[in-house]
Amino acid sequence: MRLQNSGLILAMVASAALAACNAPTETDAASNTLETPVAKTAAASEQRSPGKPSAPISIQYKILGTPVVGQPVAIEVDVSSALRGQPFQISYSVLDSDSMSFPASQPQRIEVSIADNERSAARQVTVVPLREGRLYLNVTAEIETDNGVVLKSIAVPIAVGQSAAAPDVNGELRNTAEGETVISMPAREN
Amino acid sequence: MTNDSCNNSPGRMLVGLVFSLFLTACGGGSGGGGGGNPTPVNVAPVSNAGTDQSVAEQTVVQLTGSGTDANAGDQLSYAWTQTSGNTVTISNANLAQASFQAPALQNGVAEVLTFRLTVTDSGNLAHSDEVTITVFEPGSVVTISGIASYEFVPPNTGCLGLNYNAIETRPIRGATVQVVNANNNAVLGSAASDESGSYAITVDAGINIFVRVRAELKRAGNPSWDVEVRDNTASTSLPLNQRPLYVLDTGSFNSGGVNQTRNVTATTGWNGSSYAGTRAAAPFSILDAIFDATQLVVSADATVNFPPLDAYWSVNNSPNEGTGTSDANIDSGEIGTSFYRSDLNALFLLGSANSDTEEFDDHVIVHEWGHYFEDVFSRSDSIGGTHGSGDRLDMRLAFGEGWATALSGIALDNSTYCDTQGNRQSGGFSINIETSSPSPRGWHNEFSVMALIFDLWDDSPLELTRGDSGSIGFAPIYDTMVNRQSVTAAHTSVFSFTEELKNESPASAALVDELRAYHDINGTGVYGDNETNSGNSGTPADALPVYTEVQTNGVVTNLCMNQEHDNSGSDGNKLSEHRFLRFAVTVPSNYAFNIQVDAATAATLPTDNPANDRDQSDPDANVYLNGQFVAQGLSGDANSESFTSFNVLAIGNYVMDLTEFRFADDETVAGFPNRVCFDVTVQPAP
Numbered sequence: 001m002r003l004q005n006s007g008l009i010l011a012m013v014a015s016a017a018l019a020a021c022n023a024p025t026e027t028d029a030a031s032n033t034l035e036t037p038v039a040k041t042a043a044a045s046e047q048r049s050p051g052k053p054s055a056p057i058s059i060q061y062k063i064l065g066t067p068v069v070g071q072p073v074a075i076e077v078d079v080s081s082a083l084r085g086q087p088f089q090i091s092y093s094v095l096d097s098d099s100m101s102f103p104a105s106q107p108q109r110i111e112v113s114i115a116d117n118e119r120s121a122a123r124q125v126t127v128v129p130l131r132e133g134r135l136y137l138n139v140t141a142e143i144e145t146d147n148g149v150v151l152k153s154i155a156v157p158i159a160v161g162q163s164a165a166a167p168d169v170n171g172e173l174r175n176t177a178e179g180e181t182v183i184s185m186p187a188r189e190n
Numbered sequence: 191m192t193n194d195s196c197n198n199s200p201g202r203m204l205v206g207l208v209f210s211l212f213l214t215a216c217g218g219g220s221g222g223g224g225g226g227n228p229t230p231v232n233v234a235p236v237s238n239a240g241t242d243q244s245v246a247e248q249t250v251v252q253l254t255g256s257g258t259d260a261n262a263g264d265q266l267s268y269a270w271t272q273t274s275g276n277t278v279t280i281s282n283a284n285l286a287q288a289s290f291q292a293p294a295l296q297n298g299v300a301e302v303l304t305f306r307l308t309v310t311d312s313g314n315l316a317h318s319d320e321v322t323i324t325v326f327e328p329g330s331v332v333t334i335s336g337i338a339s340y341e342f343v344p345p346n347t348g349c350l351g352l353n354y355n356a357i358e359t360r361p362i363r364g365a366t367v368q369v370v371n372a373n374n375n376a377v378l379g380s381a382a383s384d385e386s387g388s389y390a391i392t393v394d395a396g397i398n399i400f401v402r403v404r405a406e407l408k409r410a411g412n413p414s415w416d417v418e419v420r421d422n423t424a425s426t427s428l429p430l431n432q433r434p435l436y437v438l439d440t441g442s443f444n445s446g447g448v449n450q451t452r453n454v455t456a457t458t459g460w461n462g463s464s465y466a467g468t469r470a471a472a473p474f475s476i477l478d479a480i481f482d483a484t485q486l487v488v489s490a491d492a493t494v495n496f497p498p499l500d501a502y503w504s505v506n507n508s509p510n511e512g513t514g515t516s517d518a519n520i521d522s523g524e525i526g527t528s529f530y531r532s533d534l535n536a537l538f539l540l541g542s543a544n545s546d547t548e549e550f551d552d553h554v555i556v557h558e559w560g561h562y563f564e565d566v567f568s569r570s571d572s573i574g575g576t577h578g579s580g581d582r583l584d585m586r587l588a589f590g591e592g593w594a595t596a597l598s599g600i601a602l603d604n605s606t607y608c609d610t611q612g613n614r615q616s617g618g619f620s621i622n623i624e625t626s627s628p629s630p631r632g633w634h635n636e637f638s639v640m641a642l643i644f645d646l647w648d649d650s651p652l653e654l655t656r657g658d659s660g661s662i663g664f665a666p667i668y669d670t671m672v673n674r675q676s677v678t679a680a681h682t683s684v685f686s687f688t689e690e691l692k693n694e695s696p697a698s699a700a701l702v703d704e705l706r707a708y709h710d711i712n713g714t715g716v717y718g719d720n721e722t723n724s725g726n727s728g729t730p731a732d733a734l735p736v737y738t739e740v741q742t743n744g745v746v747t748n749l750c751m752n753q754e755h756d757n758s759g760s761d762g763n764k765l766s767e768h769r770f771l772r773f774a775v776t777v778p779s780n781y782a783f784n785i786q787v788d789a790a791t792a793a794t795l796p797t798d799n800p801a802n803d804r805d806q807s808d809p810d811a812n813v814y815l816n817g818q819f820v821a822q823g824l825s826g827d828a829n830s831e832s833f834t835s836f837n838v839l840a841i842g843n844y845v846m847d848l849t850e851f852r853f854a855d856d857e858t859v860a861g862f863p864n865r866v867c868f869d870v871t872v873q874p875a876p
Contacts, residue, residue: 048574049561050587051527052554052609053595053621053636056578058758080758093613095544119759136508138545140612145579145628148348150619152578153546153611155508157524167423167506167523170541171468173434177375181425183434185470187403187454189441 055150057081057088057141064124067135067160072103072126075156079112079141080120087113088143092125100135100158101128132161235259235266237309239321244396244446246328247295253280253288253321257309264311273320275303298327300395300447326395326447333449334369335390338362338383338403338438340456340474343550349608349620352550354460361387362456362474363481364407372398372442382408395447401454405436405473407481412493417480419473422502422538426521430534431500436473464614465543469505472549476501476539479552483559483601487567490668497566499559501537503549508542509611528554530561532570537562546611553598553607560594568671569817571682575763575854579621582634582725582755582765585683585718585736592639592684599623599640600647600664624648625656631710632723633736634765638709639684643667645705646691646698657708659701666695677816678716679843681770685711685718685736717772725765728754729865732766737845740773742781744873747771748788752865753853762854771846773872775839780875783821785809785848787829788867796861798828805859807866808851815844834875846870 060078067073081088091109094100102108106126114121127137137156142149171185240254257266270283278290286307295301303323310316326332342360343352367389369379378399379391393399405419420433438456456474459467480501487494506523519525520538528539528548537558539548548554564570572590577583583591599605605625610618621637623644631638641656649661674690675682688706692699706712713721717737724730732752740747749771755764775781787795787807796805806828813821813835823833850866852858 048532049530049558049594050572050574050577050591051529052557053591053607054527054578054609055619056580056757058576091612093544095542119757136510136542136545138613140617142617148619150579151609151611151617153509154526155510155542155545157508157510157512167504169424170421170472170505171436171470173424175375177377181428181432181434182404182437183421183424184402184437184439185456185468185473187401187438187440187470188457190453190455 053150055081055088055141055143055152056145057143057152058120059139059141059152059154060120061139061154061156063156063158067129067158069129069132069160072128073158074124074126075137075158076122076124077139077156078120078122079114081114081141081143085113085116086143087111088141090123091140091142092127093138093140094127095136095138095155099129099131099133100137101130102126103128127158129158129160134159230261232264232311232313232315233260234315234317235264235309235311237268237307237317237319239305239307239319242322242324242444244324244326244444245292246396247292247325249292250289251292251323253290253305253307255286255288255307255309255319255321257286257307257317259309259311261311261313264313266312267310269308269310271306271308273304273306275301278303280305292323292325295325295327298330300324300326300330302448324396324447330395330447331392332395332445332447333390333392334379334399334401334445334452335388335449336401336452336454337387338365338367338389338454338456339387340471340478341458342471342475342478343458343460343615345550345608345610345618345620349606349610349618351612351614351616351618352610354458354462357458357460359455360478361385362403363387363478364409365474365477366404366406366408367391368402368404369393369399369445370402372400393445395445397445398442399445400442401440401452403438403454403456403474405438405477407477407484413488413491413495415484415496416498417477417484417496417501418499419476419501419503421504422520422525423504423506423523430502430520430536433502436470438470438474465505469541469543469549472541472547473503475549475552476503476555479555479602480559482552483556483563483597486597486601486664487563487668490665491672497535499535499537499562501539501555503539503541505541505543505547507538507540507547509540509546528558530558530565532561532565535562535566543615544613547615550615551609552602553595553604554609556598556601557594557607559601560597561590563597564590564593564671567676569676569678569682571814571817573763573768575761576758577636577763579626579637580628581636582630582632582727583636584763584765584768585633585685586681587763588634588636589639589683589687591636593643593687595621595623595636595640596643596647599644605644605648624653624658630723630726631708632725633684633711633713633718633721634723634725634733635709638711642684642688642705642709642711646701657701657704657706659704662695662698662701666691666698670694679816679845680716680737680772681814681845681847682817683718685713685721686716689714689716725755727766729766732769732865737770737772740771740846740870740872742773742775742777742872742874744871747870748867749848749870750791750865750867751848751850751853754864756853758856760854760856760858762849762851767853768847768849771848771870772843773846774843775841777874778838778840780837781821781835781839782873782875783811783813783823783831783833783835783846784871785811785823785831786869788869791863791866791868792829794863795829796859802859804852804855804857805862808855809848809866809868810851811846811848813844813846815839815842820844846872 171183407417456470459469511526512519512524607621645658724733821835823831
C-alpha cells in the first residue's frame, strides 16, 4: 500500500524524504501540462547526500486521529523492505516515559513479514500521550542481511495540544564581545 | 580562602563533650533548679579569611575576613598572622578587616604570601582559615596552559550500542583555545591545541579570566582548513552559518602572578542511565573525527586548502523528516538522517538521545565528510535516494556511497563501521568495510565499491582470495579523485574511478584488476565496456551494456529500463531505472535530442485519463560533457521529450542519463508498466 498526504492526516515517507535529495525526486507530473523545468533540474535543487548506510527498509507512518492527553492514539506504521520474504523486527519506544506511555496490551517488539503479493506491511501501534507538546515515538526496524543485522530508526513526532515545545539547548546561550552567539558548555576542570 | 582548621583539638573537644553530658545528666547547669532551661552548649566560631587574590606590588591589600558563631551573643575576636612569604606589616591585625602593603618585588619575580585569620569566641573556642595573596609586577604576564580533552564512548563489540563503562579520555586536537576576560568577554589570547590537546596562552597577570575551547578547527596558510560545529536548532532567527558555535568554558579565575595549569575536559553528560547533563563531549567528538579525515588528506597533499565546512549537530536532530520545508526541518531538527548538503558545505548530524545520535559514531561522521570531500575536491554524479545493504543501485549512487564508507575506514584506520542507535544507545549494527560484499557483487553494489577502495589502501592483512595482494596507499587514490575523476568523460562510477586510477598510477593497475575481478567488475574503460555482470537481473538487457552508443545523425536507438530492483516502486535510483548513452560530437553544432515512447510500450500504458497526470510516461534526460550539463530535457510532456543543447556542443565525448520519471514518482498510477522502452535520436539542430 502507499500512504498519501491527505487533510489532517500526517503522512510521512522516510524513504521518500531521503530520496528528496537529488534527481530521483523530481516533483513533476507527466501529462499534458508543462512543468517548470527548474523544478526538475538537479543543478538547481539542493544537493543533499543520500544519508548514511542503513537497513534496506523504508518506514512510513500516519497518525490516526488527533492526539489528546490521556487518550490512546493509534499510529499506522508501514514498512517495506528490499529483502522480500525476510522477516524483520519492529520495536517501539518512547524518549520520555513521563510524556507518553504504551497501553498494557501494546507489544513493544513485533516480528513482521511482507506478503509475497505486497510491497509493504502495515501495523498499528497505540500510545497514550501524558502531556502536551511535541512527543516522539521511536520506531526501529531490524533485519538480517548478508552483513548481519542492520537497523533503521525513525522518530515519529506526535503533536499533542497547541503548545509547541521549545527546542532544547545543550548548554547556555551567550554572546561574545564580538557579538557572536555561542553555546557555552561547562568544562570539567582538574 | 585556602585552608581552614579548628583549634578544637581532639582533647579539647572531648572535654567539652564530657562537660556537656555532665550538665545534662545533672538536670542542667548552675542555674538549673528543676525544670529550668539548660545552659546552651558552646560551639566554635567559623572563620573566613576571604578569597585568594593577585595584587600588584606596592599596593595596599585588603584582607577581608569574617567570623560567625552559632551562639548568639558570643563575642568574637580576630587575629591575622602571616604564615609564609617575606614578612609584611599587617594593619588592624586584630580586626576582621585588615590590610598590608604588598612588598616591592625583586627582579619582577612574583611572590606568594599566606595569611591566617583566627577567630576566637568568648568561650575560648577558635577556628582558623588561610588566604593566599600573589604579588606580581604590574604589566607582567603569566602563561595559562593545560590539556583540553573530551570523553569518547566506544561501541560495544559488534557495535551493539555504546559502552559507557569504557569511556575514554581523548585529546581535543587542533581546536581553538582562548583565554577570555571574565569581566568584559574580550578575548585575551588564543592558540590551537596540539596533537595531545595541549595549549599555552600568555595573558596579563592579575585579571579575572576563563578558558574557552571552541568547537572549531582553523588553520591559515598551506595547508588550511576551517571547520565549525554549530547548533542548527538554536537562535533560528540567525542565518544558518551564524547559529551558535559550541564552546567549552571553565569557571572564572584570576590569572594571578604565576603560571597556571588548567586542564579541561568535555564530558558526556551521561549519569549511568541517561544523558542527564550537558553533552559537552559531543561537538568535540564530531570535531575529532573530522580532524582525522582532514589529516588523511594532508598526508597525501601537504598544501591542501579545504573549503569551509560547517557541521550541524543538535540534541534536537531526530531521525524524522519534518513535514515543513527543508529549511524549517533544519530549524526544528527533524532532519530525517545524517547527511551532507553541497549547497551549504554542511554536514547535518543526528543528536537525538535514545533514538539515533551520531557523536560517537565516528564512521558515520566521516562517511558524510566523504561526501563533502567528493563535492569540493572531486566530483559526484550520485543521484541520491534510498539505499541499503543488498541493493542493486544506480552505479553513480553505488560509487558515492561506497567511496564515503571506504574513506571512513581509511581515515579512522578502522575497518569496522559502527552505527549505534536505539533506547539508551544500546542498539546498532556494523559493517566490515574490508570484507562485507553481499552478493551479487559488482559495479552496482556500494559494498563492492567500498571494499575495493578500502583494500586498495590497506596493507594488512593481505587476503589473496579477495584480490587483496597489496596496497597502494592513499596518495594515488587522492590524486585520482581530485584530478582525473573530477573531469572524467563518463559518469562517476567504479568504472571511471578504477580506469582513471590506473591512468593516474600505472603501478596500481595489477592490484586494481585483481580487486575488480574479485568484485565481479568486468567492464573496461571509464564506460565499463563489455561488462557482463547484470546483477542477476531478470532482464539483463535493461542493465547492460552500461552505456549504449548513439549516433549523432538521427538514427534511432531503442533501449529499455525497468523497476525490477526497486522494491518501493518509487525510489528511481536502482539498477536499470536509468540508462546511459554516449556519443561523440565531431562537428560542433547545436544538437537536438528526441526521446519517444516506443510502440510496444505505448501499447502497455494505461488509458490516458485527462484528470490524472500520473498515468503516462515521462521520459527525462540530462546530457553532460565531463560532468557539466550541456542539455536537459525535464519537461512533463507525456510520452516524449524533445530538447536542444544549451549552446553549440564542442568536439568531445558526451554522456546522456535517460530515465522514466514515473519510476521515481510515488503517485504513479498502479497500472503503470514496470518496464518502458524509448526511441532516442540525436542530431544537429535545424
